[in-house]
Amino acid sequence: MQDFLTHFEAKGFYVFPSYIENETAEGIRAEIERLREQELFKKAGIGRESNFQIDQAQRGDFIHWIEPLTASADTNVFLGKLQELVTELNRNFYLGIRGFECHYTQYPEGTFYKRHTDRHKNVSHRIVSFVLYLNENWRLEEGGILRIYHEDESHDDVWPQNGTLAIFLSEKEHEVLPTSRTRQSITGWMRNNEVI
Ligand code: OGA
Numbered sequence: 001m002q003d004f005l006t007h008f009e010a011k012g013f014y015v016f017p018s019y020i021e022n023e024t025a026e027g028i029r030a031e032i033e034r035l036r037e038q039e040l041f042k043k044a045g046i047g048r049e050s051n052f053q054i055d056q057a058q059r060g061d062f063i064h065w066i067e068p069l070t071a072s073a074d075t076n077v078f079l080g081k082l083q084e085l086v087t088e089l090n091r092n093f094y095l096g097i098r099g100f101e102c103h104y105t106q107y108p109e110g111t112f113y114k115r116h117t118d119r120h121k122n123v124s125h126r127i128v129s130f131v132l133y134l135n136e137n138w139r140l141e142e143g144g145i146l147r148i149y150h151e152d153e154s155h156d157d158v159w160p161q162n163g164t165l166a167i168f169l170s171e172k173e174h175e176v177l178p179t180s181r182t183r184q185s186i187t188g189w190m191r192n193n194e195v196i
């Protein structure tokens, strides 16, 4: 935990290699599969409300928002652990996180998400972004890397490997490089107002 706190404070991000058990990841993948079969995933957009638009040139992922009350037991195992992480972040960094929102995400083959930040203009409620990856045996040549940029233009890369959790300050610029294989995750945001 100390390593995490020191690193997060210095660089504004951290990667937990095996954040959840394989069985939990398997259960979450099964739920994603079920929701896909019921056609409950929707093309993700950019911008909020009246500015909302779908722009395939910017991002190519499909999403389904998670409702904790109806989500599967395995998804709730993850949400429970995340709540502990929120407590830890608040205790150490006074971030004032009061809740989080998240969705299941699928990037089909050939898609990406161009460089952006997760803090919408004039809306500053997203404080920390997190992504839990659900892809078994990911190989480097399959791409789909999360690239996090720093102020000096250097960057760090995160592989979307099964069970890995990446967290970063939502104001940091980042992108998802093109993936050559379906790429699955839970993506979310810790907010300074109440959501979950
Ligand atoms: C996002 C995002 C990163 C990832 O959905 O806003 O940047 O690795 N996702 O999926």
Ligand code: MN
Residues within 6 Å of the ligand: 116, 117, 118, 129, 174
């Ligand atoms: Mn993002």
